[in-house]
Amino acid sequence: MVTDERTRTVPTAPARPRRGALTIAVVAALLVVVATVVVRLSATPVAALSAAGLLALLRGGLPWRALRTPLDLAVAAGLGAGVLAFWINGHGGSRLWAHLAFALAFYLLVGVQVAWRRGRAVLALAAAAAVGTTALVAVLQWVLGLDTGYCRAEIVGGADSCERTVTAVRVIGTLTNPNLLAPVLVLLVPVGCVALRSTLGPRVGRRWAQAAALALGALGTTALVMTLSRGGLVSLVALTVAALALRNPSSRTLVGSALGVAAGIAVALGTLLARFSLGPRTEVWKVSLELVREHPWGVGLGRSGPFIDARIPGDQRFYHSHNLWLTWLVEAGLPGLLAAVTLSVVLAVLVVRGARRRDALSIAAGVGLAGFAVISLFDNPSFRTTVAVPLWTVVAILVAGELGARRRRESAGGAVDQGSTRLAPNANTSW
Numbered sequence: 001m002v003t004d005e006r007t008r009t010v011p012t013a014p015a016r017p018r019r020g021a022l023t024i025a026v027v028a029a030l031l032v033v034v035a036t037v038v039v040r041l042s043a044t045p046v047a048a049l050s051a052a053g054l055l056a057l058l059r060g061g062l063p064w065r066a067l068r069t070p071l072d073l074a075v076a077a078g079l080g081a082g083v084l085a086f087w088i089n090g091h092g093g094s095r096l097w098a099h100l101a102f103a104l105a106f107y108l109l110v111g112v113q114v115a116w117r118r119g120r121a122v123l124a125l126a127a128a129a130a131v132g133t134t135a136l137v138a139v140l141q142w143v144l145g146l147d148t149g150y151c152r153a154e155i156v157g158g159a160d161s162c163e164r165t166v167t168a169v170r171v172i173g174t175l176t177n178p179n180l181l182a183p184v185l186v187l188l189v190p191v192g193c194v195a196l197r198s199t200l201g202p203r204v205g206r207r208w209a210q211a212a213a214l215a216l217g218a219l220g221t222t223a224l225v226m227t228l229s230r231g232g233l234v235s236l237v238a239l240t241v242a243a244l245a246l247r248n249p250s251s252r253t254l255v256g257s258a259l260g261v262a263a264g265i266a267v268a269l270g271t272l273l274a275r276f277s278l279g280p281r282t283e284v285w286k287v288s289l290e291l292v293r294e295h296p297w298g299v300g301l302g303r304s305g306p307f308i309d310a311r312i313p314g315d316q317r318f319y320h321s322h323n324l325w326l327t328w329l330v331e332a333g334l335p336g337l338l339a340a341v342t343l344s345v346v347l348a349v350l351v352v353r354g355a356r357r358r359d360a361l362s363i364a365a366g367v368g369l370a371g372f373a374v375i376s377l378f379d380n381p382s383f384r385t386t387v388a389v390p391l392w393t394v395v396a397i398l399v400a401g402e403l404g405a406r407r408r409r410e411s412a413g414g415a416v417d418q419g420s421t422r423l424a425p426n427a428n429t430s431w
Contacts (some may be wrong), residue, residue, distance in 0.1 A: 012255070017115050021060020026119070028053030029112045030126050032105050036389040037184060038174050045383050047101035053108040057115060066114050067107050070346055075103050077339035081332040085298035092331070095383070097194040102388045109396035110403070120400050121199050124273045124361055126194030127393055131185060132216055134173035138181060138223035138408040141171045148172045152228040173228045175386055182224055182232030183381045186239065186371035189220035190364040191397060197358060231378045232426045235371035242370035246355040246363045258373030281322045281378065287311045288321040288330050298333035302383070320383055324376035327383070347395065350402050356406055 017025070028049045035041050041049075045107040058064065082096045113119035126164065136217040142147055151167040170178040193213040200209035224232050287308050289297060299307050304327055305319040312318070325344075328336040347369060354362020 011400075017019050017057050017060030017062045022112075022115055024056035025053040025060075026052055026116065026122070027157040028056070029108055029123065032108065032389060033123060033126040033393050034130045034133075036350075036386055038133050038186075040175065040386050041389075043098035043101040044383060046105055046389060047097070050101065050104035050108040050346040054104060055109060057108075057308045062111060062115050067111055069107075069110055070341065070402060071106075071395070071399060074343035074346055075106070077335065077342060078328075078332075078333065079103060080088075081298070081335035082301045084335060085300050085332045089300035089303070091099075092300035092302050095331075098383075098385065098388070099301070101385075102392050105389055106392040106396055110391060110399055113396065113400035114403060120361065120397060120404075121195060121392065124165045124191050124195030124397060125199055127188045127390070127397075128195050128216060130390070131188035131192050131220060134175065134181065134222040135185060135189070135216075135219045137249050138171035138226060139219060140171035141173070142169070142226045145169065148178070150178050168228060169295050171223060173223060173350050178227035179229055179231070179379060180381055180384055180387055182227045182229035182235075182385050183372055183375050183379075184390050185220045185224045185227075186232065186369040186375060187233050187387075187394050189217060189224075190239070190243075190367040191361065192220075193217050194360045200326050200342075229375075231375040235374045238374040239371040241368055242367045243363075246351070260399045282316060283312055284308055284322050285326065287402060288323075288326050291330050292333075295330075296333050298329075298331050299334055304330040314377075314409055320380040322379055324382060327380045347398070350398050353405070354398060354401050359401045359405070362398055362401040365394045368394050371397075 032041070032046055032049050032053075036046060078098060081097075082092065082099055086092045086096055106321055109123060113123065116122075140146075148167070148171060150172060152170055171181065172178050173181045173184075175181045175184065185325040193216050196216060197209050197213040200212055221236070224236070288304065290311070291304070291307055304321050305317065307330075308318045308321065321330050325337060325340050328340040330340070350364065351366030351369065355366060375381065382391055
C-alpha cells in the first residue's frame, strides 16, 4: 500500500514474482491451455502442471490475496458439494480429483495474468493456437473424407449410425468425439479471434491482423458445422445474439436478448418434444428427476451415468444427465446445483460488466460462454478434461479483466486528493 499525508491510501499492484518463477508459471499455463486440446492431457497432468505453476508463483513472491476472484465462493461450493456427495456415497473420488485439477488450472491462469502484464494477451493467443490446430485438423478430416468413427444420417431424429446408406461423417479434430469438439470451438474461437486482431495489429498491421482473425473464425465455423452437433449448430444462433447484445450492453438490450434467447429455446424444445425425437434425452431427464427425489444429496460425482443406465433398457450407455445443471443436481444434490447456478450467475454479471467497459476480450469470453451455455442445456461436455480446461481458460480471461478493472478503479479512487484530480506519489498506473 502507498500512503501520503495529502491523499488517501492507494492500493498498489501485487508484487511481481521473480523472473524465473514467472517463467515456470507461464510455461505451465501455456502447456495446460494448448496441450489439453492438442494432445488431450488428462486431469492428473493438468493438476501437476497447475500445482507446479502455482507453487512457483507463490514462492516467487506473488501473495495469496492476489489470487482472490469473484468466483471463489462458487468454486469452493462446488468442491464442497463434491466432497459431501463423496462422503455420503463413498464414490466419485476420481471425478472429485478432476474438479480439483480444474480449480488449480483456473487459479494458475488467473495468477499468470495478475503477475504478468502481457499474461492475458498471451493466454488468449495460446487459446487461438489450440483451437486453430484442432479446427484445421477437423477441416482436413472433412476435406479428405477420413473415417472418424462418427456419422449422422439426420440432424433431427438422432440417427448416429454409420451403417446407413446415406450418412455424413462427423469430424472430431484432435479430440475423440464431435460432441467434445463443438464446445471447444464455441468457447475458444471468439477469444482467439479477438486475440489475433488486437495483438497482431501493432506488429503486422491492422489488415493482416483482421485477416488472421477472419481466417480463424471461418476455420472454426466450418469445423463446428461439420461436427453435425445439434447443440453446436443451435449455439451459432446464441453466439450471434450474444455478440450483438454485448456490443451495445444497455439494460434494455441485454434483458431483451436474454428473453429472446429463452423464448427461442423454449419454442425449439417444445417443437422437438411435440413433433420430433430428442433421442434418449427425454427419458434421461425423466429418470434424472426421479433420482433427485430419491437422492437429494446426490449419487456421487461421475455416477449419474450408471444410475441412469440401470433404469433405461437397451445397450446405449450414458455418462451424465445431458444437462450441465441437472447433472450437478443428480450427482451432488441441491448443494451442487446451488454451486453451479451461483457460478453461472456470477459469470453473467462479469460478462455484462466487461461489455460495459468495452473490453474486447471480456466480450469475446461472454460470447463463447453464451454458446457453451446453450450446448450445456442438452449435453454436459464439461465433465471431460479436454472441454473443462478450455472452459476455465475462458473464465480466467474474463475474471482477469474484472480484477484489472477493479484495481484501476481502486487506484484512481484512492489517489485523488480531496477536490483534486492529482495522483498520489508512487501510485501504480500501469496495471
